[in-house]
Amino acid sequence: MTIAFPLLRLPYLVLMPILEQMEFMERIALSILSKRARMFLKLLKMKCKYITLKLNGDKIQMIVFFENSEELKVDILIFGYQAVNLKHGHDYISRWPCTLSPMDYVLPIMDVTHCKSIKQFIVVEAPQRDIFLAKLPRIFAKLPEVDEVVAENGYHSCSVDSEKLLKVLRIVLPLSSAVTIFYHVLKPEDFQEIFKGNFDAVTLTKYWDISYFDMPNDDMKFSLNDLMMTNVRSLEVPGPAFTLENLNRYFKLWMKKKCNDRLEYLEVKIRRWVKSEVINLLLKGLKAVRIPIETKREFRVLGNIKQFISEVANEMLNWEFDITRADGREATIRISNFGTVCFYVWPESTNDTTNIVPNQSSFMLLSSKSLRTSPIYIILMAIAIMDIISSLYDIHTGIVQFYKVINVCYSKKSDYYIILINVIMESIRNYTRRCSTWLSFSIALIRTLVIKYPMDPRFEILSKPRAAFYVILATLILCAPINMLDVYKHDIDVYKEEYKCTQYPSSNILWYGSGISLLFQENNRKIQRIYQAVDATISKIIPCILFPIVTAVLVREIRKANTKRLNMKSSTSNNSKNTSKLVLFLTLPFFIAELPLGVAFAISPFSIFHDVRGVAGFIFLREDSENFFSFILTATTATHMIICVLMSSQYREVAYSVIRCGYVLEVGPVKRSGIN
Secondary structure (H helix, E strand, C coil), X not given: CCCHHXXXXXXXXXXXXXXXXXXXXXXHHHHHHCHHHHHHHHHHCCCEEEEEEEEECCEEEEEEEECCCCEEEEXXXXXXXXXXXXXXXXXXXXXXXXXXXXXXXXXXXXXXXXXXCEEEEEEEECCCCHHHHHHHHHHCCCCCCEEEEEECHHHHCCCCCHHHHHHHHHHHHHHECEEEEECCCXXXXXXXXXXXXXXXXXXXXXXXXXXXXXXXXXCXXXXXXXXXXXXXXXXXXXXXXXXXXXXXXXXXXXXXXXXXXXXXXEEEECCCCCCHHHHHHHCXXXXXXXXXXXXXXXXXXXXXXXXXXXXXXXXXXXXXXXXXXXXXXXXXXXXECCCEEEEEECCXXXXXXXXXXXXXXXXXXXXXXXXXXCHHHHHHHHHHHHHHHXXXXXHHHHHHHHHHHHCCCCCHHHHHHHHHHHHHHHHHHHHHHHHHHHXXXXXXXXXXXXXXXXXXXXXXXXXXHHHHXXXXXXXXXXXXXXXXXXXXXXXXXXXXXXXXXXXXXXXXXXXXXXXXXXXXXXXXXXXXXXXXXXXXXXXXXXXXXXXXXXXXXXXXXXXXXXHCCCCCCCCHHHHHHHHHHHHHHHXXXXXXXXXXXXXXXXXXXXXXXXXXXXXXXXXXXXXXXXXXXXXXXXXXXXXXXXXXXXXXXXXXXXXXXHHCCXXXXXXXXXXXXXXX
């Protein structure tokens, strides 16, 4: 292979025919050795169907499956004598000295075969020595995204070291969205840890065909709490893992919306012959409606049509019941003759339409049912409402200006109401701005506390939707007292009692004018100064100081979580940087705009200037600054929707659904092991 590298200096039109004439194994070896060669080899389109990785003690085996039924096997010895063996058909490279890390062999092969993720990571056997286990995090530091983690094959024996297996799973599970694991390989508390994970699918299986084995944990039972705390979307458990009473209680809790709404499919095998008393106990108090089993309905789980496949001969679905809770969400309970219970939650639909105004569009998306399960989205919805109400002041000002143009000589009563409504709208705008500021800060604070203390029960409520309502209510109440002073801030006085309308008024003030009230002017404007200082400090300066601090802590916790393998993917560093930039994107404009306004409003012009001209000049300068920095805040607010689309896949799904006016696109079959 030493003669291969000078070839890379050849022109492209000369090099490509040479690479095409190379043997397949030579191309693979060259792609591992040279990044530049990999760039050209990708053009040869050596596409694969999927890739699996197996961890078997001190060896990692990579199998690449191609469309023509051929396979490339790569065996990497990771401990002791480190070597690599490659085999493709009758061609092989054996005992290639392993000078690179294991992932530096896996990733180039994935690159040239155009494979973005690992279909299955199969744990056949965990390394038995602790010193080898300690090296696994470094070995799998570059492990790309895994579609499914499987713990089986070698674990069909009774002697399984669950602690070593659990250490391996804790390294690879954060990279995967699905896990299939055999019932006897872990302890109940270990399964509880997996149930709490943010997985798309968790499947537990048993060896039904080797019942003569005395398998550990064979009679393991799960409680109702285990089912309630699960955070997975699809859960399949062999039986009898749950009692009929617990399943019935769970269905009742679902009817009352007192369980995690993320679970959309549950399959439990109770392994008993189903009779009428079993069905009555399972459906007790649910007001279930029986549906003819012949009814043709597609049950889609994670985008795929869910087919009922039984491990027992002659098992079939004989009963099907629909239940509906108060908010209109429907679910179906399907029962087989051998006691398999399938609980399917129908997806929510939306009939919303889009709006061209960013805040209104964001509000419509955030108010959808699927996004109301997160406190962050609920607070964002409250911020959108506040921003919409705040923008009504500018709309009102434009309407008044238009009214004055088409009605030059309006009545004295109309002039009074114009000024009164303007004072009210200004007070409402100030109130909604204060609330929006603190609600924005609460989002960063909640995310920081949840990430920093994920297992602390004191902060568990922060991840639930009701926490958002507490935050919103507290913000509305705490911002109300200072806003009540706006009632006494202005007085509407008669400016020209004998005003006569002309075609070209000499002033914008006709009969009435609005000015600072006498209460605020007493004692050398003492109350006005206190009001401005308190308002600027509470509404602008304090949030501007706390917001960057909390954001910095949040970014640090995100990076710390990445180093702890809690959010490890093939693009982990890029995702972390993007997340940090998006959080800072919200923080910096807020800091730049609100802090100068806070300082300007905290300073009273009467304590600096002693003549009318100086005071008026300062006030005009402050108004211009307010208009400029308010424009920055408005522009930032208008980008909230775009930021949410970039940050949240769930938000994107709802946005697409809104754009389609609720129309559901046909989803083609997606191969995903352990789910279908």
